[in-house]
Amino acid sequence: MPNNAVESVSKLGFFRWLPFIFVLGLIGVIILVWPSSDHFGPVFLNWINVGLLAVLALGIFIFAIRRLYLPSPQHAGSSLRTKLVTAMVLMVVLPTLILQVTANQVIEKGFDIWFDVRVDTLLDKAMSLAQGFYADIESDMERALDQVADDADFPVEVVSASIGNFVINRHLNTLLNQYGWQKVELFDASERIIAVVQREFQGQSLNDLRTRAVSETGKLSIALGRHTIEDEVRDDGEYVVGYLPLFAQRRLVGLLRAEVKLPSDITASARSIEADYRTYKGLERHRQGIQDVFMHTLMIAMIIIVCIAGLFALFFARKLTSPVEELASALKQVEAGDFDALVPVNSQDELGSLTQSFNSMTSRLKFNMDTLTQTQSELTDALVSSRQRQYVLENLLANLQSGVILLDNAGEIRLMNKACQNLFMLTEEKERKTSIFDFSEVHLKMVLDFFEALQTQELDSLQSELVISYGLQTIKVLARGTILGTQEDIFSGWLLVFDDVTQLADAQKHQAWSEVAQRLAHEIKNPLTPIKLSTERVKRRFRNQVDDVAVFDTCTDAVINQVERLQRLLADFSNLATLPKPKSERVAIVSLLQDMRELYSAYPNLTFEGLPDGDVYCDPDQIRQVLINLIDNALATQTHVRVFVEVNNQDTCFYVQDEGPGIDEEIQRKVFEPYFSTKQGGSGLGLAIAQRITEEHHGQLQLVSASSPTRFCLRLPHVAMHRLKEDEV
Amino acid sequence: MLRIICFLLLLLLPAFSSAYGEEKKGMEEPHIHFESGVVYFDVQTFNQEAYVLKVLGSGSPMTMFWQFEVLQQRHYFFNKSIALIRLGRQVIPDLVTKRWLMRDLSGGVVSYTTDAHEAMRFLTEMDHVAIVDVSVLEPAQDYVLETTFYIYEGEQEETGWWSSLTSWGEDMGSIYFKGPLENVHAQ
Known part of the structure; x- marks a missing residue:
């Protein structure tokens, strides 16, 4: 038992620290999932993870502290419940962990495939192609503007021609056709429109003829004194717009603006490539962040699943162990002596059957205990009464002058009082006998004979006078025996009572002898004196008359001597009878x-x-x-x-x-x-x-x-x- | 166990502090100056250039909000906020034409550049920003200017208040000065 106690304490010590280890592990996971500055996507996923883990860690920490410093009494069934919950949670945690690890690996491999270098190269090339298209258009525009700028007559023509002169329009139309532009506009130095030439296209409207203001790029072109090119995104498509300031004798005389509309399908493709490129680069840049999003999402799902599984496990374990707990609690009450403990039967399954059996058993136990208590009370009363009687009997026997022996059917001595031991001179411990049949070994064979006579004669009682000699002592004992009970009684045997009648017998004998002596003395003494006197008279009177004096003397002397002897004898008799105090x-x-x-x-x-x-x-x-x-x-x-x-x-x-x-x-x-x-x-x-x-x-x-x-x-x-x-x- | 954790924290805290200090040391110190009764401020981010260039080069728009707050220092209570200015700048790349549109969200001014570095500097540097009028400041009173910036990939709305709720921002440190013109120093 002490070894088991030590073992359980050591196990308890390890399990006490287990929650702290788990909390440390959770803190480590919290540090891992803490949102970094280089995050991507919804950062709240990280915070949800951190929050869930922190709540979980805090809960476990509080639970562990309470377990450490406030050891709650061990409830019945708590151990089973803990094992069930642990097993169920482990059954969920282990596959979930494996799933998490596998999913992480799959995600990582998937990202490797997704962000393959060939895709990267392809997108770069596509992007370069799109950029090259735009660059070519711009380059053509630059080249054309350079050629226009090299024409020294054109600025002069602009200065000399009046407004509305068709010469400029014709020139502009020539440029339009020569360079494939969609629209050519000529502004004066004050950025007012001078001439416009536009290529006709399908669906053209009057609004399309409206002249746009000079953009900042155009103003920059004027300021720089050289052509500039910009791209404009308009509602109807994208345009490459070139500005060329016209100088005559180093004086700004006009600003030429040429437009080229980019093919819609090509620009759409280019923009699509740009969008894809941007998206791809963004994803590639946040590759780790995206991976983290997946992992965090999975982790949230795992934590939620584990928590739900834990709650379900707790619920089912509680539901499963509560009858066991109630049973164990009731069992403890029964163990403590409270037989009123009954467990409610909430189900019809094996536990319900067990509970019913327990209730039935408790009821029977209660009935038996009540009966036992009542019997015990009665027995106690009887025992008290019996003890009182036994006390009285023992005192009576101890103070009784008569010797008493109680024998059972087998002749075993059940009781022998002190007076009997003294009477039979069995004061020494070694002389004590346990059976009356052992009396033959000592000087009490007469007692054994008396008992055997009582047995063999089948008398209800027997009385006899025994003479017991022990050493030089001889005592006279009046023995009386009687049968106690019958075979059907709880006890049957013999009761032997012995009284020392030695003194009484002696006294009676003395009394009898005294009376005899007195009577003899009285009856014999009276005639003796006349006999003696007569004999002496005969001797004195007839001694001289007899022939043989010697014989006569002998006879008379003999009579006299015998009479004297009888007188002495009678004196002794008298002394014995009337011995003075x-x-x-x-x-x-x-x-x-x-x-x-x-x-x-x-x-x-x-x-x-x-x-x-x-x-x-x-x-x-x-x-x-x-x-x-x-x-x-x-x-x-x-x-x-x-x-x-x-x-x-x-x-x-x-x-x-x-x-x-x-x-x-x-x-x-x-x-x-x-x-x-x-x-x-x-x-x-x-x-x-x-x-x-x-x-x-x-x-x-x-x-x-x-x-x-x-x-x-x-x-x-x-x-x-x-x-x-x-x-x- | 608790003692061991406390002991480790005590060991780690100085290390973290020194590391943080080393990181801040390389930053170009922001500074303020007074011109014509206005407090101006020059500041630029630290170690954000490469990141910004990379993002802009990949075609993603970027938005940056600068927040300046002038606080009056108080000894026995929290510092009192005197002024709070929030400025936003945005760059939208056009990879096809290799142009970067630079938009000042506070003033609405839009410009183009074909230089990615210029676009990057447009976001990461704030030169000669008017913070507060000196008339608001009390003479010989201690003030502190706290600067925070929020950087986002993508286009944000003009004020960026929602973004500020979902991000901690980057603390650019504090400038202590005494109103209206004296003893300006940086920490």
Whole structure:
């Protein structure tokens, strides 16, 4: 795209300067056709050319300046119109130019033929012939006048003869006949007529006898004292007139005028030759001018033709491109989003069909856009509503304590809330699953089994209690599943809801055991005391009466011992059932363990390590009972037992570790359950009581290591400590 | 482009001016003189003789109009026209008889000559032409005499006013003088 832009800009730059080049060319043509001083013919042809070219150049120059400094926005179709006009004008200009050049050549060749040197020579000769004819007549006249002048008697005769004397007339008649003149007149010194002799000719009238006044040539003849000859053009033809002054004793006595009428046909031919000669010479002299006239006329015609062709081309191009322009303009409006743009259909041709198609397309587009806009609006409203519902749902799910899993038909997990992740201990990113079938890979196979049961049994809903073990932790989960939607709905799948009921179950279990223990204690404890007292009485009263005292003692002691054991057991039961609320106080860790050290000082295999400074908030008697229970269990392994304490930011951990064989997996699950014991004669309530005490302190009692070395951890939180501090403050 | 054109014009204008000056230099300077209270003027064309001879020799009539205009010079306005004189002369050749008819269109005087050069001089030279009476001129006032001639092939009507509209004429230069008699000089 940038390359194309650069290319178009460079092309535009060239075409911007093209009109200026054209204007310069026109100025050059104007200079060529500018009228010169040596012009011929109608000079307005040059001026018309100059004017037309100047107007054309000025128009193009203004157009070019506007294009250069006021770049108009590119109208749609303008480029096509420009190309059409240019093509049409070129189609006219090129043949016209060729015609002009050809015509110029033809004219030039024609002039060469016209003004051929042979024609020139012929005309010169004809002209010389005509001139020779006139010159001969004049020469004859001169010769005759010279001969008359040589006659010395004639002037004397003129002086001596009286007016009306026929002698002069006779003499004049002799001269007339001798020299072939048409008319001879004799004037006295005062230029008055003395005698006239005229040859008779056909059609003669009295007016022809009228004597003409002496011309300037005749007066010149008198002044010069010699004959003069002139040519006179009269109505009836041309004459050669000769004047001869007559002198007697050096005194002017008369003036003789002789006329010779030139033959009409010859004079007519001579004058015709003269006219042709004049015309030819004039044309020859203005040969270049005439050629220029032809060229200028042709050029005017060419300019007019080109201008008319340009106007026609512009008209047709406009007519042709206006529908395209309207279409392009409407298309731009449509592109800008205005679908109300309709193009009027002005013709029934292809463009009209195209326009109709465009209008139809625009109408359909408008309808579709309206529909789309309406749908979009509805969708937007629905989306807003959906988002609101989704927001509410997400917040609800996020704040929900129950774990929720939404599954599609393929078992893909569409949604799993935070509580579920925490419940299933899937907090690590790598432990997140995308399908419920991946649960088999981790500790959640029970969940998968529940889901498969829901699937296979085709129940609308299913509820079950699951026990999930993860490491040393075991949780009880109440699972409920239900089918969402059907196959025809936009979404169908399953909704699984999980609730952690571990504490609830434990509480219920404790409650049940407490009730059982109380009932047992109540029901068993009462008969035990009479049994024991009766047995002791029997022993004291009948010991001396029995044969075998040893057997008797053994039996009675056994009864007493078993009753005492039952009483202790019942005491434990009672303790479990009626465990008192802890009386918490600040206790130094060191003092707490120091008591334990003193208590177990007799056990060399028991060591207390890492006794840190610090306090714990607890009931020292109950915590001491827990620690005793843990230490007793550890000592029962008869291995090295370590007791150590770790304090971190959140809680204080008391560890009791032995190096026994460890606890197998089956026992791990039941180790904190009441009445479960692996020791002979154990009540199985020690760890259960210890856990109850720990829970009462908001702590945890955990088996952190089941294998050797076996390690229990009593975790007491600092929260209670902080509360105590706040209370103290 | 415009700058280049202006630059070329600046270069060409002095050249044209000098060429025009060289052309005018060879012209015989016209001059005026005062006689008996009348301003007379002598003038002749330059470089027209051969052309006139050629035209007359080929038998074409020629007509020439001389226009003299006396202007009063003014400093802050256009010069004021005092007098405008237009004189016409015509020669009609007769090739057959080798005569040239010379006609003064202003006075109506007609004469013949058999000498083509005389006919040519009849057209191209104006000797002792009375231009204006000095009484019309104001003393010590600056005047300018502008002379223009129009030359045509063919016979023209007597005043030649139409011809003057279709032709620019040839400027013969201007003569500056001070009325009525002093400091006459030509430019």
